Amino acid sequence: MDYPKSVTSAGLVNGQFVDENPVAGTPGSLIPATWGNAVTQEIVNTITAAGLMPSENQTDQLSLAIKELAKLDPQQNFPVQVYRKNLLINGNFDIWQRGTANLGPYTGAYIADRFRCDWNGSAGVNISRQNFALGQTEVPNEPRYFMRWQQITAGVGASVHKISQAIESVRTLAGRAATLTFWAKADTARQINVTIAQYFGAGGSVDTVTPVGSFQLKTSWSRYSATIQVPSLAGKSLGSSGNDFLRLSFDLPMNVLQVIDLAQVQLEEGRVSTPFELRSPGDELMMCQRYYEKTYSQDVPPGTVTGPYGALISTVKQGQTGFASQPLAQWTFKVEKRGTPSLSLYTTTSKGVAGQWRSGSDDMSSANARALGVSTRGVWVDNSDVGLIAQSYYIHVTADAEL
Template identity: 35%
Template sequence: MDYPKSVPSVGLVNGKFVDENPVTGQVGSLISSQWGNAVTDELLNVIRAGGKVPAEAEHDQLLAAIKAIVRDSIPPEKIRTTLAEYGITDAYTKSVTYTKAEIEALLKNMSALPVGAMVPFPKGTVPAGFLEVDGSVQSAATYPDLAAYLGTTFNTGGEGAGNFRLPESRGEFLRGWDHGRGVDVGRGLGSWQADEFKSHTHRVQYGAYAGTGLGSPGYTSAGVLSSVGLEATGGAETRPRNLAVMWCIKAWNAPVNQGNIDIASLAANVAALEARPRGLGDGQVWQNLTTSRVSGTVYTNTTGRPIQVHVAISSGAVYARVGPVDVSFSAYHAAFVVPAGATYTVTLNNPVNLCWSELRT
């Protein structure tokens, strides 16, 4: 497609159309039928290629056709519909779900310090989430994460079943474990070491020089070399200058708004809530048991919780009993609750289109 340069009668100027100019006498360009038809056919071909039927009154067909051609020219396998196809594999989407155990694990790790980390504090108040490293015996049930971390490393005997002992840090300096370096050999991790001087000696020399005496008879004196001890000085230990701190160990992950929360009591309360009798529908889902239930059969609710039974038919009769009590007799359906441990029976009379569902775990 181009300007009609090959048609002399069109009157192009510099290869383009111009308007008539009465002042200069410039004649306006003409559009020949040949070129006009060619342009129209060119546009119509694009419109038809885009799956459109040319319509004189519609002025957006060319745009719609171009969009359709571009869209249809991309192979379906090249169209990316997931984040992974763009190389994004770690995105969080609204379809991602977490289990109760996974959420609890995430909450437990919200603290920057892991359980078992030792931190020095310049005050005598033990922060929430910590225990003083004082060699005391603690309950593994109260501090399960710390018990799992320390194990029996610092037990000395007599801790009792279900207990473990903390290391003793009061009045002690901490020293980096040798771990094969060869500077402090023979030490186990967490072992205690007594104070010690590095082996050394102190010497003080004194004596007399040898000489010859005068007179008759003459004599000769021998030289003498001796050593003496120094007087004791100092205190009961050898130590550098230091600052007294209270070493504490991370025992559990404290809540952000800890206030006066007793974590041990909170853990017991949460456990009690988990063990409480739950309401109908709490953690239960409807299950279609049509194919596994038989009319007139006695069933026992062994879930440990109340369940709800719903039986529906389009014609016939439904008779329901829980234990020794008749709970429903209907022409179309029966809905009733079965307590934990109770028996229940559903008897059907000429049922059509049976649907037997139970709300249970």
């Protein structure tokens, strides 16, 4: 809304209304009907948006409407932006616990935390963390990283080229409007398709897949946005395995050589795209660790030979004397896992047997290292049946509770 500056007959002075001045002989400004109606309609729209009925005789309705619209609603129905949270974890690509690149062009799965990369048709793809230059202005908020999908082998007959994230609970956004926003670019003009899938868990209803939109990527960073109505769950049944989710998927072109970059991905409730929600790397890491955690330092890929630093440690005090001769250590998770995780064991040095306890002197490897008593809170790691000499022993572990 603005003053009727384009209506010259309104008689504005310095862009504003003025009164008639009989002494100076200057007329007062006029109020055009279109402008007066527009002002009134602005106020009426605000009143009705607050659930009130406009009344000619009530002069406090605008203030009542503003107070109503500004209320904090425990149901988060309105205003959504007051509670705005990015439902995606690691949408800024800050966390890469599994390493900053995939293990090889034919190895997909999770690379950047919470984002799964899948492809087939004998395609070869390098997934990697890329750095934004300090002070760049193409993508706002001074992000540190973005994800790159670099296809180096086109492949033949592929049916899946996908970057996706599963959001815990199929109830997420069910029956509500949501808005997706992301930044992307490609090596040339390329079309990607985005979908939302509701997965009801093993034994539940068949998946519901809903298109979000098709987007034509450019060779420079651009912001893309689309609003979707997520289907209701009415008439659906939930599986009993506790692994239901809402999956956001970026479906990429298949059987072509290509480079696609992705940054600042946000999925939020409501029909309005808001600025990207910036969470601290520490908060983002804790959210990621609900699904994946390791004993290695954050940027060290599991399986890397790092020595005993950060590993679980157990001191065998009595060699070859039964239970007391076995390494045993408790690993309490920093963040309770979504479900009971799968455990992987890694040796600390290049010597000995992979996935076994290794002595501090690096001259002794266990034979039967195992995860024992796994729960959502932690795990014991011990060694069964084989006695070891008295010494300190080390082992690295990862816990995976991804959907």
